[in-house]
Amino acid sequence: MPVRRRRSTALAAAVATAAALGATVLVTAGATTATAAEVPLKDYELTWGIKQTYRNYVGMFGTFTTSGGATQAAGNGAFTFVDGTGTYDTTGHTVDLAFKGGLVSKSAAHGFEVTLTDVRFDSKAGEITADIKKVDTSAGAPKTTEGDDVPLATVAVTRAMKDMATTLTAEAGEYLGSASYAGAAGDPLTVVQKTPPSTPPASPSPSTSQTQTQEPSPSASQTAPTEKPETESPAPTSTKTAGASPSASATEAATKGEIADGTLGWGVKQTFRAYVTGPVAKGRVTVSGGATQAAGNGAFTFKDATGTYDTDADKLTASFQGAVNFKGHETNGTYGLDLTLSSLKATLDGGSGKLSADVNSLGTLTKGVVLADLKAKSADLTAEKDVITVDDVAATLTAAGAKAFGDFYPAGTALDTVDLSVALSDDAQLPDGGSSGTTGGTGGSAGGSTGGTGGTGGAASTIGGTGTTTGGSTGGGSLATTGSDIPGPALAGAAGVAVAIGAGAVYASRKRRTP
Template sequence: MPVRRRRSTTLAAAVATAAALGATALAGLGATTASAAERPLTGYELTWGIKQSYRTYVGMFGGFTPSGGASQAAGNGAFTFVDGTGTYDGSGHTVDLAFKGGLVSKSAAHGFEITFSDVRFDSKAGEVTADLKKVDTSQGAPRITEGDDVPLATVAVTREMTGMATTLTAEAGEYLGSASYAGAAGDPLTVVKKAAPEPSPTPTTSAPTTEPSPTASQTQTTEPQPSATQSSTAAPSPTATTGTSASASPSASASATATATPAPAQGAIADGTLGWGVKESFRAYVVGDIAKGRVTVSGGATQAGGNGAFTFTDATGTYDTDAGTLTASFRGAVNFRGHESNGAYGLDLTLSNLKATLDGGTGELTADVDSLGTRTEDVVLADLTARSADLSARDDVITVDGVAATLTGAGAKVFGNYPAGTALDGVDLSVALSEDAQLPDGGGTGTSGGSGGTGTSGGTGGAATTGGSTVGGTGSTVGGAGSTTGGLTGGGSLASTGSDLPGPALGAAAGVAVALGAGAVFAARKRRPRA
């Protein structure tokens, strides 16, 4: 039978709060009459990964599906909810915001589906909440648990509202399926105002309300402040930037054109790099509290920090830009080792001699595979799909970033836990067509790999091994408590620094001086109507 939990709201407290807010004047705006303390806010975004180890746990056999404008960062990263609206309380320097977008966390293998909606951030309460619906089929018949305004985490609120420490609640542990989450550190949380498009640099944009001027500070008590705030956080002035690029770009282009000797349309590859993380959840699993293993690179391969993606080097092969074909082999190896018992390992997998082929935008990624002492050469691990069939060179370098990689049947046998068709980390390719060509710095780190979103993907540890570097140690916990880094709890006001608005993230509200009666304030505190 469905179980439904709802948070209760104390009506008397809400009325008292509304009355207090309605009676507070907006200070520093030169108003001749008192106005309400609350001001409307719009256009905010909230980014939060919940908890990296939870995303890894779900990603092992399932995944996340954002909707309604919400999105997830590459590499199973953090989630962003959009179009935040609400109010700012100038007397207490607090905000209350509700965001659009939903999220479904689902794993058929573990028998659960959790839907997140109506995500809210209340800096006065120091918490982030959401409406949740969990369908649990792990015991057979579906068991449904629902809740409105479920507190997911307490937030250590800062004035800037970026990278705020979070601590998961008991309710989060209940819905996410692990009692150990209660009191555990969650991912950092950020709330920012989405930058508005800059106005076109035309003669008519000199009005103070649309284009900041050097004398903006002289009029800040009578003119709206959003433009000044946006100017301080946005890119340099359009006119200044345009003037710089206009004088520099043509000469640089002319110089390059005068000295460059284009490589032939086809020939041998002189050098190159391949960036690939295999799969972020697999890397986290290896160094996590289940496998308790390590990742080691050798033979010229490198790994990005934070248990990130790998870069394989010294490419050889052939290319044909007219035909849109490329075949490149790379040096370097990576070893995944874990599940140690009495000196023996249940997981000991090495990938080496990686080779990527592309023909008209599609191709394959192969490698030599050594698993528990059994070696198999040229195993097709993934099918590749580039965003474009074009392989044109620039400065004698062909660069193909963000190539989608999908696990093949042969690859599924190598990794065991992932079925064929599973999305792997994206592939970045850069190959030099001449000895003098300059490859991009770093050579690519795997578009969908690396740290990806907010939070960390496991600790680093273990001693360095001969011939390569090792990433290991306790790492992140798959489905467990994860990071042990404690976060500040509680919440409250955003610190005031002489202004009655909290930091650059909320600066765009400074020019709003609409008086709100107590009744309107109370209405603003109610939950946003469902669409």
């Protein structure tokens, strides 16, 4: 039988008392019941990542799936829930909003599936809630736990409602799998209105003035209810309009020819970088041959592009200099993980393409491995000031790429997005790609040892060390404070068996249960 857990009786009583005193009434069943001090709201969006270490944990061997209009940002980023409706209390300057969209966090390897729906934000209570269903299959027979309006985090509410600090609750730890989450800092929360207010009439009227004084802009403080709340005006659209007109340089540039220079920005996969430098692999990441790495175990930049372009046909082929090496699981001077990617090459044709590289794993070199399928946001290739820039290109791991990583990730896994910039002439100015080298940061997570400084040319930059960020797992869908951003049981076997990533050895231990 499913176990359904709700808020405590004391909390329910407090909510009922607040309602009796005139607290904001939530929209239900598509109808708004509002007092004289409440104004209906609609078209709001809520963006929250829950907690980055939780996303790392799930993303390592599991998946996030959104539905009902909800989305997830690229690179295993934050989640956005849509079509927020509710009310604004003009007396207390508070909002109460309910959002559409669902989120499923699932890992078959660890035996859990967590579903979030009916996400809500109440600025008066200062909290985020959701309906949650958790299915735990780690012990064999599925065990289901459900809860309605489960408080996931408290919120430090601000007037702008942007990047508000959050603190996870004990209930969040219970459903997400780690008691250590209780009281831990969550990801920042942003609540914005997607559709800007309609343009006011040319001649001001009393009704217009009244509407302006009732626009929601909640404050954490309720000490000055008669003060007119400050609101933020929608961002001007003039820059987008101006950008639609091609510059003189763009119209005069040749439509096809040889690439003069260029950069490729790619992080491979954030969770993989964290794993390599974390407390299990205890490894390091090294760039060489002119490649650089962003501080804090960040993404890589490969440079000195050569190739061809054809803007009429929307085709691009570019090869880049530089290499990155991932090394870990050292035992008596021998590494179970020693993977180098070099000679990266990106192709685009009508918005679709491939990302390939030479792969050297444990001394075995395979050239031209197609690591990922690429999909740009637009099929068009446009030159501005003799530079073609294509950012946030989606990259999906291929079967050949999965084999290159020793089946560490299955084919179809979303990798970090790719940023491309190529110069069509020697005088063209590329966007800042860190051509002078970047400084290495800490190794993957807090507490890691400081990395070296990457130089130009063939100088190497190393980032390594062990991490201490809360994460890990004890199996059965539960996280333990093992000091890792990556789930412990999924990787625990790696310390005892040399995980031959890139050598084609399947990481079989990730499916075994820890006693």
